[in-house]
Amino acid sequence: MEMLMQQVLNGLTLGGIYGLVALGLTLVYGILHVPNFAHGAFYMVGAFVAFHAMNAWGWGYWVAMLAAAAVVAALAVVSERLVFHPLRKASGIHPMIAAIGVLLFLEAGAQALWGADFQRMPTPYTSIVEMGGITAPAQRLLIIAAAFALMVALHLFLTRTTTGSTIIAMAQNREGASLVGIDANRVSMLTFAISGMLAAVAATLYAPINLVYPAMGNLVITKAFVIIILGGMGSVPGAIVGGLIIGFAESFGAFYISTDYKDIVAFVLLVVILSLRPQGLFAKRGH
Amino acid sequence: MLKIDHLTKRFGGLAAVNDVSTVIEEGRINAIIGPNGAGKTTFFNLISCVHKPTSGTITFDGRDVTSLRTDQVARLGVARTFQTTTLFDRSTVLDNLIVGHRLRTHSGLWDVLRGSSRLREEERVCREKAREALDFVGLSRVAHRLAGDITQEERKRVAFALALSTDPRLMLLDEPAGGVNPEETEGLAELIRKIVRHGITVALIEHKMNMIMSLADKILVLSYGEKIAEGTPEEIRRNPAVIDAYLGSEHAEV
Amino acid sequence: QEVIKIGYSGPLSGGAAQYGKNVLDGMQMAVAEINAGNPEVGGKKVRFEVVPLDDKYNPSETAINAQRLVQQHKAAAILVPHSGGIFALQTSNERNNFIVLAYSSVPQITERGNKLTLRIPPEFTSYIAPFSRYVMGRYGKKVAMIGADHDYGKAWAAAFKPGWEKLGGTVVAENPMSYNRATDFYSGVSKALAEKPDVLFVGGASEPTALVVKQARELGFKGGFVVMDQAKLDEMARVVGGYGLLEGAIGVMPVSEDTKPENKAFIERFGKMYPGRIPGSEALWNYTAVHATFRAMQLAGSASDTKAIHAKLDAAYKALPPEVNPGGVQGVDQRGGTVTTERGAAVRNGKVEPIQTGQ
Amino acid sequence: MSGFIDSRAGWGLLLAASLAFPWVAGNDYHLTVMSTAYIFAIATLGLNLITGYTGQLNLAHAGFMAAGAYTVGILTVDHGWPFWGSLVMSGVVCMVLGYLIGVVSLRLKGHYFSIFTLCVGYIMFLVIEKWEGLTHGTVGIMGIPAPEAIGALSFESPLALYYLVLAFLVLSVWAMQRIVKSLLGRTFIAIRNSDELAEALGINLMRNKVLAFMLSVVYAGVAGGLYAGFVRFIGPDMAGVHHTFDMMIFAMAGGLGTVLGPLLGSIGMPWLTQYLQFLQEYRFIVFGPILVMLVIFMPYGVVGSVTAWRARRNARKGQQHAQD
Amino acid sequence: MLKFDDVSLKYGSFLALDRVSLHAGKGELVVLLGANGAGKSSLFLTASGIHRAAGGSITWEGRELVGSKPSAIVQAGVVQCPEGRKLFPQMSVRKNLELGAYVHRRDPGPSRQTLEEVLELFPILREKQHDPAGSLSGGQQQMVAIGRAMMGRPRVLLLDEPSLGLAPLVIKQMFEVIQRINQAGTTVLLAEQNAYAALRIAHRAYVLESGRIVREGLPGELLADDSIRRAYIGA
Numbered sequence A: 001m002e003m004l005m006q007q008v009l010n011g012l013t014l015g016g017i018y019g020l021v022a023l024g025l026t027l028v029y030g031i032l033h034v035p036n037f038a039h040g041a042f043y044m045v046g047a048f049v050a051f052h053a054m055n056a057w058g059w060g061y062w063v064a065m066l067a068a069a070a071v072v073a074a075l076a077v078v079s080e081r082l083v084f085h086p087l088r089k090a091s092g093i094h095p096m097i098a099a100i101g102v103l104l105f106l107e108a109g110a111q112a113l114w115g116a117d118f119q120r121m122p123t124p125y126t127s128i129v130e131m132g133g134i135t136a137p138a139q140r141l142l143i144i145a146a147a148f149a150l151m152v153a154l155h156l157f158l159t160r161t162t163t164g165s166t167i168i169a170m171a172q173n174r175e176g177a178s179l180v181g182i183d184a185n186r187v188s189m190l191t192f193a194i195s196g197m198l199a200a201v202a203a204t205l206y207a208p209i210n211l212v213y214p215a216m217g218n219l220v221i222t223k224a225f226v227i228i229i230l231g232g233m234g235s236v237p238g239a240i241v242g243g244l245i246i247g248f249a250e251s252f253g254a255f256y257i258s259t260d261y262k263d264i265v266a267f268v269l270l271v272v273i274l275s276l277r278p279q280g281l282f283a284k285r286g287h
Numbered sequence B: 001m002l003k004i005d006h007l008t009k010r011f012g013g014l015a016a017v018n019d020v021s022t023v024i025e026e027g028r029i030n031a032i033i034g035p036n037g038a039g040k041t042t043f044f045n046l047i048s049c050v051h052k053p054t055s056g057t058i059t060f061d062g063r064d065v066t067s068l069r070t071d072q073v074a075r076l077g078v079a080r081t082f083q084t085t086t087l088f089d090r091s092t093v094l095d096n097l098i099v100g101h102r103l104r105t106h107s108g109l110w111d112v113l114r115g116s117s118r119l120r121e122e123e124r125v126c127r128e129k130a131r132e133a134l135d136f137v138g139l140s141r142v143a144h145r146l147a148g149d150i151t152q153e154e155r156k157r158v159a160f161a162l163a164l165s166t167d168p169r170l171m172l173l174d175e176p177a178g179g180v181n182p183e184e185t186e187g188l189a190e191l192i193r194k195i196v197r198h199g200i201t202v203a204l205i206e207h208k209m210n211m212i213m214s215l216a217d218k219i220l221v222l223s224y225g226e227k228i229a230e231g232t233p234e235e236i237r238r239n240p241a242v243i244d245a246y247l248g249s250e251h252a253e254v
Numbered sequence C: 001q002e003v004i005k006i007g008y009s010g011p012l013s014g015g016a017a018q019y020g021k022n023v024l025d026g027m028q029m030a031v032a033e034i035n036a037g038n039p040e041v042g043g044k045k046v047r048f049e050v051v052p053l054d055d056k057y058n059p060s061e062t063a064i065n066a067q068r069l070v071q072q073h074k075a076a077a078i079l080v081p082h083s084g085g086i087f088a089l090q091t092s093n094e095r096n097n098f099i100v101l102a103y104s105s106v107p108q109i110t111e112r113g114n115k116l117t118l119r120i121p122p123e124f125t126s127y128i129a130p131f132s133r134y135v136m137g138r139y140g141k142k143v144a145m146i147g148a149d150h151d152y153g154k155a156w157a158a159a160f161k162p163g164w165e166k167l168g169g170t171v172v173a174e175n176p177m178s179y180n181r182a183t184d185f186y187s188g189v190s191k192a193l194a195e196k197p198d199v200l201f202v203g204g205a206s207e208p209t210a211l212v213v214k215q216a217r218e219l220g221f222k223g224g225f226v227v228m229d230q231a232k233l234d235e236m237a238r239v240v241g242g243y244g245l246l247e248g249a250i251g252v253m254p255v256s257e258d259t260k261p262e263n264k265a266f267i268e269r270f271g272k273m274y275p276g277r278i279p280g281s282e283a284l285w286n287y288t289a290v291h292a293t294f295r296a297m298q299l300a301g302s303a304s305d306t307k308a309i310h311a312k313l314d315a316a317y318k319a320l321p322p323e324v325n326p327g328g329v330q331g332v333d334q335r336g337g338t339v340t341t342e343r344g345a346a347v348r349n350g351k352v353e354p355i356q357t358g359q
Numbered sequence D: 001m002s003g004f005i006d007s008r009a010g011w012g013l014l015l016a017a018s019l020a021f022p023w024v025a026g027n028d029y030h031l032t033v034m035s036t037a038y039i040f041a042i043a044t045l046g047l048n049l050i051t052g053y054t055g056q057l058n059l060a061h062a063g064f065m066a067a068g069a070y071t072v073g074i075l076t077v078d079h080g081w082p083f084w085g086s087l088v089m090s091g092v093v094c095m096v097l098g099y100l101i102g103v104v105s106l107r108l109k110g111h112y113f114s115i116f117t118l119c120v121g122y123i124m125f126l127v128i129e130k131w132e133g134l135t136h137g138t139v140g141i142m143g144i145p146a147p148e149a150i151g152a153l154s155f156e157s158p159l160a161l162y163y164l165v166l167a168f169l170v171l172s173v174w175a176m177q178r179i180v181k182s183l184l185g186r187t188f189i190a191i192r193n194s195d196e197l198a199e200a201l202g203i204n205l206m207r208n209k210v211l212a213f214m215l216s217v218v219y220a221g222v223a224g225g226l227y228a229g230f231v232r233f234i235g236p237d238m239a240g241v242h243h244t245f246d247m248m249i250f251a252m253a254g255g256l257g258t259v260l261g262p263l264l265g266s267i268g269m270p271w272l273t274q275y276l277q278f279l280q281e282y283r284f285i286v287f288g289p290i291l292v293m294l295v296i297f298m299p300y301g302v303v304g305s306v307t308a309w310r311a312r313r314n315a316r317k318g319q320q321h322a323q324d
Numbered sequence E: 001m002l003k004f005d006d007v008s009l010k011y012g013s014f015l016a017l018d019r020v021s022l023h024a025g026k027g028e029l030v031v032l033l034g035a036n037g038a039g040k041s042s043l044f045l046t047a048s049g050i051h052r053a054a055g056g057s058i059t060w061e062g063r064e065l066v067g068s069k070p071s072a073i074v075q076a077g078v079v080q081c082p083e084g085r086k087l088f089p090q091m092s093v094r095k096n097l098e099l100g101a102y103v104h105r106r107d108p109g110p111s112r113q114t115l116e117e118v119l120e121l122f123p124i125l126r127e128k129q130h131d132p133a134g135s136l137s138g139g140q141q142q143m144v145a146i147g148r149a150m151m152g153r154p155r156v157l158l159l160d161e162p163s164l165g166l167a168p169l170v171i172k173q174m175f176e177v178i179q180r181i182n183q184a185g186t187t188v189l190l191a192e193q194n195a196y197a198a199l200r201i202a203h204r205a206y207v208l209e210s211g212r213i214v215r216e217g218l219p220g221e222l223l224a225d226d227s228i229r230r231a232y233i234g235a
């Protein structure tokens, strides 16, 4: 029972982080219409910026997180302007390859700036909370709380506010959005900014229980891809539920099956689900 | 030639086509009209096996085709046009058309690698068919233009040509004159008559009443998925149910 | 003045870049020292140079790089720090006449009878018995194995298990994990701890190994650790913030904690060349290997006769002054592997104490 | 330029140049780079068939290449097969795998297919890495024999290997030209343009897509088999998705949906990276932006841009003829 | 007044609009006739800022529209119901309509009233208001598109073939609606194939051919012209 609870806790932690990254990916997918391979690099840059702010400048954890969010949001906006905006009318494969170009550039850039070694990010929340026999490091609880709060906030933002609707409208028909007076450029920059921010926050939340290094994004991004197609591309609830499914699958798979095969669990799950439901779990109808 | 029995298609709770029975008569122009959302396009999608019906059967030349795939009915001779036709913009119109006759050929990978004479013969036939079809729709002059460079109206005709090059016995035309001006509409109507003269049966959805009334041999009227009337243009024009649901009073005399 | 080039082909970008650079740093340092001593080979004044090429850990790129190093740069020896690249080069190095300086302790490297290969690091098998004896005495006989699942980690685990059992211990869980790819070790560690072990067998790269240890402590584990030699106690301590969490861990003696005078001198020289940095064993072993290669060239009287150079490697290592051989390599065996008596180290009361591992 | 190259004389000249290359190259390094490039060119041609011609972006391509390589590695090293027999098997194994995976994955459309195959590629990688009994796991397979001599022709030297690989490349290009220029190729193109329309034209989508997929992975498999005989060591890393990305970049740079483009791309790009080697770990800081600019300013690749221009010119000519 | 002065537009090297000049006075209903590919949609898209004119100027109440962003043009009151509908297919019909009032988001009161009017006008939309717009039939989608444009409470309404795909009965109603909108003070520029119905409600009309204005006149004059009758109205 206790073990079970431990795994649930772990599943929530992973699910929260994966969900945040996948959300950013899914939002930008709506604008770009291709999976943004550079998103993992945004995540990585976010971790490095926060790390740098804390280590070199001695900033506090939360301030560093804000700084990372701001920097990565700016970076995402710049890449939207310089790379993806000129490609908005190109066919699917082109923005995808451009995204790979951005990814290569950012990874090499981070290595040039911060070196290739593993770095460790400090956190003020090092205590261990004991609750009814299960031990939970405070940072993990923080991740769960923050990730899900952020998801709910984003969901409300998208569904309840007009600005949120403009993002969805843009994703569905760019020209149509312009014709009702939505400033397409502003919205696509905003979307990139939000997506970058989510990546940076996810990275800063997660890095203290993990390591910071230039290739760190690759691990998370593959999972995020799995999640967004599992949940249905472009679907926000899909990304959240997909994140949880993969988080729990990994956590329980590693515990009850084998750590050796825990990566396979997620992918096999995907293959099975998509074979049964080719459009993902949450894809909406319409033609 | 095409017999439809108690055909029903539901999307969730909505019956887009509801218990429709009719026949499409060989060698004629069969029109389908009805208010927006009546289920006309869905009806075509059922005939061409894009959607599977919820219930009912479709018989083509005495053969039950209800559960076939789209490409299988196409091979039996049912061709359709789309409202917007995607062409490969970076090659020529003729090149775009050659594949139209592919369904009547048999060359496989082995022929290709061997460069068999059957393949060469079939490629020649496909090219010929494409030219013929282009001629037929009166577009031979644009054969070598890039598909991306031709006009909208020419695109509509290329769509006809594509359908024709499959050697169809029945052609389903979904609003072929949508967004086409009267002069060119007349041209398209003439083209449709020509198609029928060549022994191809036509089923046609259109909202342009002038065109329908002068063209159709037989009209089927759908409303809310149900058949509300069927008959000659004269009969339809005077049918009060149709006037009520679709035509409005003034079209009755136009 | 003739320029003698030593090739390097290893990862300089991507996930393993830091590892590759650490290796390269050691090589560069040796070359700088050799050049400062006005070296001569076969009576001619020469200058040494390392030509580094990135292969992203990809064997086919290693093969291409090797061709380039041999033909454009006339390199007689190429140092490769990963087994895949080493294997790729071993298919052609005898014909193309270059020495593979292999930094990898996978046994197959020397088992295949390649005549122009030098295995630089010591074999790990000598650690197993003394490490096991130490933790068994201090904590108990039940071990759970959660080492890394890459080739080296698996080779270690395969050798460790019978060694531990021979001493009367039992293995209660075997749960290898992907240290480089995993995003989280929580499930794997908690699964191992569910079997109530006294000791954990851990190890991969230092940093993730440290996370595994930390995770185990957070989950309430109080026992000891056997740390595979790829991970270094000092680097782990840096990640988890001191030796406190590492209480009861035994592993190889970290270069930075080794109190032998020649070792301290090496650390100091390294710190001068790369300010603020502390060398690890990647730097140390390859540093010595480059010195040994140079010495072998001198002994052979040629910078290009690879067979002669290879034959002199044993003598060269033996002839090295202790200050360039702080690891204490004693020579090279018949199959081209180095011979060393290594020292272990354990953490007791927050301090590193040396453990004798030699027979 | 491509007008000429795409002609019979152009291809002849290209062939002559590649036959003469060893005399110009002067050393084995150049030969090795070129041979490796040829091997990847074969795989890239395959990727181009399914992606450039049929419109399905397969991100598991490197996985299939690895499957081919492992077939050769396992059969030669563990079962004592001759290289040539194993090479044939690498094609066969990929064909079968391609069929099974194709039937499941090609039901998905667009990006779903791409990401699905991304995952399939990852699964292939994990299977290779974890199934130690079959694949030797993370250690990889070493000591793969060089291709056996055929009569007096032995394949030990880089020069002989170069010509061997070249022969396979020529064969691959020839077969690919045949395929794409034929009715079969047009069928694939029709599917790429609009599968809805293709289906209405009586084209069996599933059968043709699966066929294209199988053909494309056979190319990958044979390339993988050649790779195994050439580098003679293989590891699980071969299946990594970055290799697929590399091939996609080759194809894109040259021009997707042409035969010449991916060929030139996969020969040209490795030389570019070789020349950027001096930048060491910083070279992706340069390479990344180059890639982005390529995509923005030359979306159809080198060959694609030239062919489009030429087609337009011919079309104008053709129209004049028609009017005459 | 909406005024086009020597407006030219190029797609690559193809000249789609060639120095087009026309105007629509305040409160006027002006019809634009033209064959397929004549350039009607191109003209509208240029006015809305989706395409950028190669030359000339478009002014609305003295304000230059060429070079303005599409959103600014909508803000200024020039709203288009585009050809091809350009709906948000996965959003509900209601949300589509609501987004039509995006430029009035700070003042939602009147928008609610306009929404009511639109639903009144197309009762089927009320029935389907919670369905995704993409699942509607072609004609129903056209209604959504018109409704969405109305939601912008335009001062100039550009209607690009609004009757496309609509049943005769609905077309009749729609022309009545257009007339009503116009009579309430909105300037309307209407491109139509259905020339007869369009001319019946128009104040003035232009004929566009191959990107050039070839004819201008009152509806009566055009209806009386044989060549126009043949080309745009049918026998």
Ligand SMILES: Nc1ncnc2c1ncn2[C@@H]1O[C@H](COP(=O)(O)OP(=O)(O)OP(=O)(O)O)[C@@H](O)[C@H]1O
Binding pocket: A285, A286, A287, B011, B014, B016, B034, B035, B036, B037, B038, B039, B040, B041, B042, B043, E135, E136, E137, E138, E139, E140, E165
């Ligand atoms: N894929 C689908 N999912 C859900 N509902 C659908 C789908 N396709 C059509 N419908 C519904 O079925 C009904 C009939 O649609 P259909 O497209 O057949 O109409 P139509 O007669 O062609 O109309 P129009 O003349 O306006 O094109 C409509 O109410 C539409 O909303």
Ligand SMILES: Nc1ncnc2c1ncn2[C@@H]1O[C@H](COP(=O)(O)OP(=O)(O)OP(=O)(O)O)[C@@H](O)[C@H]1O
Binding pocket: B150, B151, B152, B179, E011, E014, E016, E034, E035, E036, E037, E038, E039, E040, E041, E042, E043, E083
């Ligand atoms: N985006 C574009 N790129 C290139 N050419 C275009 C583009 N849009 C339209 N054209 C061409 O410009 C010309 C005018 O097209 P436009 O759509 O403005 O005509 P239209 O009068 O609206 O015709 P229709 O009645 O078919 O809607 C046509 O020849 C068309 O092919």
Ligand SMILES: [Mg+2]
Binding pocket: B040, B041, B042, E137, E138, E139
């Ligand atoms: Mg319809």
Ligand SMILES: [Mg+2]
Binding pocket: E040, E041, E042, E083, E160
């Ligand atoms: Mg138009």
